[in-house]
Structures are given as C-alpha cells and as structure tokens.
Amino acid sequence: MRNSECPPPFFAFLLVIFISTFLLSLSHGLRDSIGENQILRDGDTLVSESGIFVLGFFNGNNINIEGRTTKTMYLGLWYNFSTDTVVWVANRENPITKSFAALQLNEKGCLNILQSKNPNMINGTNDVDVVWSSNSRILVENTKFTNQTVAKLSNSGNLRVTNGGLIWHSFDYPT
Template identity: 40%
Template sequence: MAESLTKLAFLCCFCLFTLPFSHASDSILPNQSLPDGKFIVSSNGAFEMGFFSPDNSKNRFFGIWYKIISTGTVVWVANRDSPLNDTSGALTLTQDGNLIVLNTTNGHVFWSSRGNYTSNTQNPVAQLLESGNLVIRDANDENPGNYLWQSFDHPSDTALPGMKMGKNLVTGLDRVLRSWKNGDDPSMGNYSYLLDSHGFPQLFLMGSGSVERFRVGPWNGETFSGTPTLKKNQIYTLEFVSNREEIYYTVHTINSSVFVRLVLNHSGHLERSSWNHRTQAWTNIFTRPNGNCDNYRNCYGYGICDIKSSPVCSCLDKFKPQNEEDWAGGDSSSGCVRRTPLNCTNDGFIKYSGVKLPDTRNS
C-alpha cells in the first residue's frame, strides 16, 4: 500500500513538473523530468542527452551522445541492463538529489544514480557539461571535487577526455569500461578495461571469465610501455596520477575543438579515434590488441615477441626454450630458462629497447 501511494505521489509530481523544453537548457532541477522525446544539450552544443533506441532495436535507453557530430555517437548509457520497451520513460531529479529513469505510467524505476548525498545538500541540480559528463552538484557549488555524483565515475564502453580511468583508494570507486553486448545492445558485454593497482599499476583488457586478453605495460614517466607510439602526438596528452588517495590516468586534448574517444568495442578491441570534421567520420589512432604480440603472455616467461619475425616468439639473449620440442612445434607455453645459472660474481645486464616491461602485479 505504501509503495502504491509513493508511485501515485510521484506520478502527480511528474505531471506538474515535466520540464517545458522549448528553451535551451543544460540542467534539471529537483522534481523536474526529461520525458522520452525531449532532450538536453550541453552549454556549447557538444553533447546531448535523452532517450534513444540503437539500430535494429525497439528498446529505449537513456544516454548521452555527441550532438555536434553527425553520427550522434553514443558515449554513455544509464539503464544499459534495464531497457524500457516503450516511450513512457523519463529522467527525473528527486528532491534529495538522485537521478532516476522510470516508467511514467506505473512509476517503476529502471535505473538510479544512488549518489553520495549528505544532509547539507540543499539545492541539487543535474547538469550536462560540455565535456560529456553528467553531474549532480549543489546549485551553488561548481567545484568538481564536490560533485555528488558524475557519469564519468560510472562509464559504459567509452572514455572521454578528462575522465579518470582508475581507482579512488579512499572510497573504493573503480572506473571500468565495459563493452556493449553487440552493436544493437548496450547491455554489458564480455569485455572490460581496467587499471590494476596490484604491484606497479598497469592497464588490462579482460575477456570473458576475467581472462587477461591484453596488457598495457606500466607507466614509464611519459607513456605506458606497451604503447610507445603514443609518447608524442599532436592530438592529446596523457596524465598518470598515483598517490595515497587515488590511482588513475586520463587524457587531455591539446585543441578543445578536437573530439577524441576511447571505445572498448563488443568484439574486445580498444579503439582510440578522433573526429575528422572534413570527412565527417572517425579516424582511427590505434587499435589494441593488434597482432599476436599484443596477446597476453603470448611468449611466456623470459620470452620476447617480434611481430616481424616468424615465428613471433623467441627467447631473450642468454636464455633458451625450456622445452625444445614444444617450441619446434610452435608451442611456446613452456617459456624460456637461463642457459647458465646465476653465480653472483660475473653477472651483468643486457639492454633491451622498445619492449613492454613484464607483468608488474607481483613487483
């Protein structure tokens, strides 16, 4: 009975406070709603949010996409695992500062932001920023450090410039990219991209069953050692932060008019691309994994991979295959062993350049 009364009370409020979106607005105030068929655009028109249906699907999702780009590429989905099957949906900001996606016919809630609210939150507002970040904040406080909730902390399959990829060590928040199930279904697919903080932090692309598919080597001060070609470019810069409170990396565009995104697609590939205004299409910057040498542990212990060689795997200098017969048959899973044991008197080092450092989770 109490639940029915709550739904009835909300539906009455919905009828009274549905926003008149005949004017441009980038915000929603408490008890205002954005119904299916209406949209909110960021201040300078870069992004838009509202309900949409993917190609070849009738399901309705609430999401954010590029407004200024002709393809309307989706970058974030709220109710990705709980779609509506008709146009009765609405996004609303409750009086206590919580965003919810619900069915306006029966009041059923399909998604909730469940933000970090306190009794001091008097004037919450939900705002779509020009960065593509949907935030809930106090109307009188624009400090990003005081956001009550933000979509950048809960990404779908896309990372945008300014979004942190990594962990908040104080709250336990872990920002992970998760692929769509397929091109027509934004529900969680088989792949995830995350920062592993064990040992020295590094990035992993995980497959079904949390199996390592690709590893980006550790940060070397300029870039991640598994992506040396990205050390210098004219499009964006990389920033890596590691302290007692958080561990993350982020991307900053050099020119704010250039749109860059990182997508974990449903086939399990990471794609960094930029928008070409002349051709009106996305231009690929890199794709990972790209070739056998990108596969996790392709050459195993003390092995080295060279995509230009055949076979691609060999042993480091002063090492040999542990199982010569297996290696001769193309199976390098036994790895390599030292030709001569260490004796701690005449040992030395051999320099290797342009290689990915070993897995550092146990370092």
C-alpha cells in the same frame, strides 16, 4: 549600367553569417540542466552549453518479452553532430520497455529513469517502474547545503549532480 547582382564570395559570406547566427540562436534557448523534482521526458534533451553533447532518450533494438516484440529505449549521451555516436548509456543493462519514459532528479540528489504505460506517470499514477538509478544521495548529516540540487550536462560530456559540491557524475560509470 551596373550589374546589381551580388558577387558570389560576398553572397557566400552573408550566407555563412546568417546560418551561424541562426544556429547560435537555436542553441541559446536549449537547457543544459534539470533541477530537483524536474523531469526530462522522452523526446526532450539536455544540450551542453557548448552545443557539443546531448543527453536524451534513444531507441534500441527490439526484444522479445513473453512472446511479444517490444521496442526498447535507453538514456544516453551523444555528440550533437552524430546521433550514431553514443558515448555513454545510463541503463545499458536494463532497457526501457514501456511506452513512456522520464529522467527525474529527486530531492535527495538521485537520478532515476522511470517508465510507464501511462503518459502522466509523474502525476500520481501507481503504474511507474524505476528502470535505473544513480543511487546517489545528499549526505545531510552535519552538512548544510545552501544550493539547489542540479543535474547538469557539462561541456566535457559529463553529467554531474551537484548541490554545493559533487554528488554523482557519469564519468565514474564509463560505457
């Protein structure tokens, strides 16, 4: 009578194939860019196509504002395998101190980090502060752009805003 157990090397091989397929399917559904007037909310991330880099919001140290301890948040880039290794921070000089945050790419090609006490901050509320801005813009004089403006996280870890050409990128502002 034959033993029906799988030999350990064969089982290990099948396990590696299964895990690899599962991880690939997870990363396939992730987005690496946002378009005009789209937002990336706190809790959402952009993941580079290679899966190596992640852009999103992360918690910083608590600070004291007007006698109250306040949590802080930042928008940054980190390695997907280690959230402890942040490689770039957008708003390092001006942390988010309100409850809700979002990154928005406006129609002029400018990235803005917004904060509010209101979770519906993008939907017409007046209680919104701009914490950080890329201060970039599409120069439209004598220029015809045919492409949609997009902010995309590249495989090199560079956040790039493009519209047929480069408008802004994070590599110009190292941390």
